[in-house]
Amino acid sequence: MKIATWNINGVKARLDTALTWLQSAKPDVVCFQEIKSVDANFPKEPFEELGYTVATHGQKSFNGVAILSRRGIDDLRPRLPGDNDDEQARYLEADIAGDDGIITVASIYLPNGNPIGTEKFSYKLAWMQRLETRVRERLSLEMPLVLAGDYNVIPEPLDAKTPKAWVEDALYQPESRSAFRALSALGFTDAVRTCYPNDGVYTFWDYQAGAWNKNNGIRIDHMMLSPQAADRLTASGIDRETRGWEKPSDHVPVWIELSI
């Protein structure tokens, strides 16, 4: 089963690009972030024509996540538990049947958190704590679990072309990185880092200042695998060529193959 994640920066603006990529990459499951659409306005039909069941958890203007599956969706759980007053659409879980058992996939759009020292940064850290609480519950089920999405965390210096440029940024704060490491410590495997231990592995290039042409990138889109999912990992990759397409997202797709 091929599972992918992509922050598309607006489904309306990225519709043709997303469809082109889907027909080439052919993932069984894809998690989108930043759909920037309410559920009713998400263009489901062109994706359904490619064979996907479409599930969305959106809001007006900002944020919003989706999960598309060519194997149907058995159960769907929107919203990250832990704060009933949180209205930002950033989390969606789906149970999907593989050839050899059920897998749970979560589409995650973790808060950016900038600027540091504001309520936005404390919201990010609180959100990461809620995520840890949630996945602890799911880990106890001892089933394959994939946490796929835009984490807005640069885990290590290796994950940025110019780490020094990010020291004042929420994506690279010790607290953000520590919370990400805490996830790993629960038993999750960072699929891409496991497959590619080298430097220069990025998933985001800013639209500004020629970041793409200078390969001034960062790795912030991650696929974290529970032990039962990691045991079945056979391949992983980053579709970086999409960043050079017309009307690109500033993020590129990340994918894994699982023998399930």
Add this chain to the structure above:
DNA sequence: ATGCCTTGTCGCACAAGA
């Protein structure tokens, strides 16, 4: 030091992103 681009919005610029 700031903007650099891009998207969405009851627009005639602005917020938010990272």
